[in-house]
Amino acid sequence: MVDLIPAFPAFLLVFVRVTSFFLMMPLFSYRSIPTVAKIGLGFFMALTMIFTMDIPSFEIDQTYYLLIIKEALVGLMIGFIAYLILSAIQIAGGFIDFQMGFAIANVIDPQTGAQSPLMGQYLYTIGLFFLLTVNGHHLMLDGVFYSYQFIPLDQPWISFGNENMIEYVIKAFNSMFVIAFQMSIPVVGSLFMVDIALGIVARTVPQLNVFVVGLPLKIGVSFLVLIAVMSIMMLVISQLFETMLITMRGLMDLIGGA
Incomplete structure (x- = not known):
């Protein structure tokens, strides 16, 4: 049984690391979760x-x-690296939006307060549901x-x-873009072929207004491809x-001096 009075300095260090995790970690850092709930969860977990x-x-x-500053930095760094990897979903959505023509219609993400692409927000929401389904929040x-x-x-320092x-x-930053490219390449590649076809049609049938026909055609094709590759x-x-969990573990190894 831990005596709480002598253990209070250690408890405070644990509390700082846990709450720093919650400031940056996906799903736990969102605005929809009240600050009091985050602090309370961090308190009871610590x-x-x-x-x-x-x-x-x-x-x-x-x-x-x-040591308090070090604990805060550890929590922020590992939470940030997890958020960085998961941001690949929104970047993939941004690639898709740019080809679909939705890039001019960004929406405000209520979770982070930042602007995000339409398809990126859609895929990110599905990804978060999938994360909860496979108990990924427990792994975090x-x-x-x-x-x-x-x-x-x-440990008194971070190197x-x-x-x-x-x-x-x-x-890790590079792998985020590679994964985003892998996710978006079916839709982006299909829309590239549609652009080539529209260019051929524009040269062979000059009377056809490609700009009027092209946008709804690209939107329809992109939704069909999305359904096929979902x-x-x-x-x-x-x-x-x-990849996110492996990256978190690798960064903790390096911070710990392994």
């Missing part, structure tokens, strides 16, 4: 984790304040819990100058979740 960990003793001094919470096996509570960490983040797209999204 309280639960304290009873299952080997707690080192801390004194509240200058080093302790540095497991990542918060097991992060202390990689990054100890009393930001480590070139391996910088290279790892750049590779199952494959869900497979790519499931692999995206796996």
